Amino acid sequence: MNAQELRDKTPDQLRDELANLKKEAFNLRFQQATGQLENPARLRSVRRDAARVKTILNEQAAKAAE
Template identity: 80%
Template structure:
């Protein structure tokens, strides 16, 4: 997922994507705690993707506020 794809989505879609990423992050952390996680790089990727979504949401909110 790259930033350009995220910028094309609506804020509601971005919030849904953020919720999914948070669930994925939780599941990965849970797998790591129980010793079932094989690919530890997935945790970092999920965190970065969530941060990327939050950044785009903030950009859209700032753009909407500046228009008013």
């Protein structure tokens, strides 16, 4: 997922995407704790994707506040 794809989405879609990423991160952390995590790199990419979504949401909010 890249930033340009995220900028094309509406704030509601971004919030939904963020909620999905948080759920996935939780599930991955749970798998890691139980020793069932197959791809440890996925945990990092999900965290970074969530950070990207938050950044875009904050950019859009700042732009709307001007």
